[in-house]
Amino acid sequence: MSRTGVLIEISDSGRIKDTICGVLTAARGRDGNNEVYAMVIHTGQSDQMDELQSAASIDQMALYGVGKLIVITADGDLANSPDIQSASIVAAAKEYQFNSLLGLASASGRDLFARAAAAFNEPMASDCISVDLEGKSAVKSHFSGKTFATVQLDCTTMIATIRPNAVEPIKVSDSQIAAKDASYSIEIINFKSSATSDGRIKKVEVKKGSSSKLDLTEAPIIITAGRAIKDAANFKMIEECAEVLGAAIGASRAAVDAGFAPHSIQVGQTGKTVSPKVYIACGISGAIQHFAGMKTSKVIVGINTDPDAPIFSKCDYGILGDIFEVIPALTKALK
């Protein structure tokens, strides 16, 4: 039986990030029978560990097929050293003989997995849309989202990060839980790594984005405004709609460059890559560079006054109309 290690990420609220469930689904392999080990880096915050080991978190992991949870500690400054974190992930992967190592293509996932792959001397596939652990291949978006390519990894241990929301999370069936005798219980293993760092790279400060309540890359629904929003104050209309939808807010580069929104919420080639269940583009033309960042959204809705706007050839639902009429009407209807 194949064994996959998955690096668990914790959200600001202390909960397991929902998008990890898609990674856990991929970790179970083609037939869903791979052994899945979750790994978490113990950054020294005891409340975070309490939350992770709470019944709700354990249930969530078990429901997506996790059998064992490895809590990684180290003597060095684990919390602030990406070198120690990645070397510890590699040490755990070797100790528990993972056939594959998966994580989220988040800011920290991109950082840690590239380091881990280098330390492992293995290739890695980053920001994958899907992975085939048995075939050691992955599907990735190329050329700003214009094409998808299947890449074959010549490796012993497959290392990959998966784009948040790209893989649909599927719970294990009750019969699989019974067969594995996991019955919602997870074995917790404390793994102390002897990894050290030369201290050249150290996290000194974390600056959190201010604008969006929900993390754009994690959000299941995103509503984004373009140049047509005309003024930063008009984002209030988008915020009101986002609130009733439970959506995160994004912006096109034109809206960002005009000073209507901060760069931290820009979607596209030079902004964030998102893959929500629903993406609502308000007054956005649908330029290829914007599309590059949201092409893998499950359902795309475009709202535009121009019937020839490129967004209409790329969306699942198009609304030909003025955002200043459509958005308030949508908010009212949703309320």
Ligand SMILES: Cc1cc2nc3c(=O)[nH]c(=O)nc-3n(C[C@H](O)[C@H](O)[C@H](O)COP(=O)(O)OP(=O)(O)OC[C@H]3O[C@@H](n4cnc5c(N)ncnc54)[C@H](O)[C@@H]3O)c2cc1C
């Ligand atoms: C190297 C490079 C990187 C780039 N990276 C990015 C990126 O990361 N993200 C990004 O977004 N762009 C990026 N761009 C810019 C991109 O090419 C476009 O210029 C940009 O996406 C346009 O933004 P927009 O759709 O908001 O504006 P516009 O193209 O000006 O479109 C505005 C749209 O709003 C419609 N409209 C106007 N008024 C209304 C109304 N009242 N109601 C409804 N619709 C209305 C118009 O018909 C039009 O279609 C990049 C460009 C380059 C060259």
